Amino acid sequence: MKYEAVIGLEIHAQLLTETKIFCGCSTRFGSEPNTQTCPVCIGMPGVLPVLNRRVVEFAIKTGLAMNCKISSYSRFARKNYFYPDLPKGYQISQYELPICENGYVDITVDGVKRRVGITRIHMEEDAGKNIHQKDGSLVDLNRAGVPLMEIVTEPDIRSPKEAAAFMRKLRTILRYLGVCDGNMEQGSLRCDANVSIRPEGTEEFGTKTEIKNINSFKFVERALEYEIKRQIKILNEGGKIIQETRLWNVDTGTTQSMRSKEEAHDYRYFPEPDLVPLEVSKEWIEEIRQSMPELPDEKRNRFIEEFGLPEYDADILTEERTIAEWFEECVRLGAKPKEVSNWMLTELLRRLNESGKEIHEIALTPQHLVDLLKLIDNGTISRNIGKNVFSEMFASGQSPEKIVQEKGLVQITDTSEIEKMVEDVIQANPKEVERYKNGETKLLGFFVGQVMKASKGKANPKVVNELIRKKLS
């Protein structure tokens, strides 16, 4: 039987605020343990949480970007459970009245557009961090109270590939909005997946499992692929899927049962009495909407329409807002869009990858690239030399003019100078000349190569080509 996967995702995104959701402690990552706590976030008696306004703004922004309905009335709830990383014995979260509901995000997989429904987005506080040792567990509460957004999708995803595409799209949107840095490895973006399978063409959902601990973009696809195969195998062997939580194990490339707890979770949610309700006015929503940047889909479509870029180029250039803006700056400075795109997609992105740097961290500026393209355009240097200059610019941040001058890279267009080099090459390679004259015209490339080498790449290739043809005819 052929099966179809049904996948829904539950994403936790850590918000890029300065301070925690209910107190003024810092959210900075990687500080010494328990240096960023106060009576509010470690649950001392008699304290009152006060909601960070920016958390609400970030959640509304995200909701708008994901086409959600923003609730005019919303409130917080207590989710009760005991765990050492949860100092109060409850997590302040949202339950029956989340801030955003009923949205969607469009993704494109293999050229096919798919719409993934967003069930809800809510705000909550993070728990602390446990480190397990042989003789006990250590608790660091720096993270307790750090603001999170939980984003829940409808079970609209049908393949691991779609899930990965959705996660990338989500990351792009969150980064455009500046609400989350989207770093799965560091845990500021976390993804749990609900997975079930059903015979293709049927409507009824199968029994689902929940996969946790997927802590990298590349594992989203791999963990889901494994889990779907596992479920198909069980059904094909006449078995039954058990509803349970399973952990993705990076080392074995498998998912493992978390030993299904006998007792179902009983969180006894109730409205948080320490926080007053949240009312979001139309004016506030409008104000936030006005402050939003152009979103990835809009930007991508504009790049195609306004600059005539191929879809492929537009997709890659708009994946990161900073990259897209760098591109636009080059175009604004007068460079041809497709030319800029070609250089960025090859030379620039490759070097960024290699250096592990973000585009705003490098010395190279849009003006440098634009000036380089001018030098190539007006024949001062060849395209190949241009690549060397680019590499130099990337490393040193010097202007292309200066690099070309200092390294003596100006293209030789002086025919007599090139003629001399062509003659030398012809004299040094009598055998090849003979073969060429006997009809082996593909040797032209060999001669051009030799001359270019002799000129250290500076000879104008067009002139070299013409001269060789003339001399050998």
Place this chain on the structure above:
Amino acid sequence: MKLSSSEVEHIAHLARLRLTEEEKELYSSQLSKILDYIEKLNELDTTEVDPTSHVIPLKNVFREDVLGESLPVDEALSNAPQREDSFYKVPKIID
């Protein structure tokens, strides 16, 4: 409304309380009485009353996203029964 013994056990477990058989029996009858008392509220007609989660006539109380002061580590950990370096130390957590 009489609470069953297993319901009392469930509630005790959620609160991480270990009860003796006598205590279970005692709490079962006491909790049942409390529930009966609360049941009285259902005698009121509330069809015209909006659900209320909060009695204070306030909404939208915010703080700005501005850094405040955190506790020094030693003060934060001063109530901890056990610590190791700057961590709280708790009995080993078994998942």
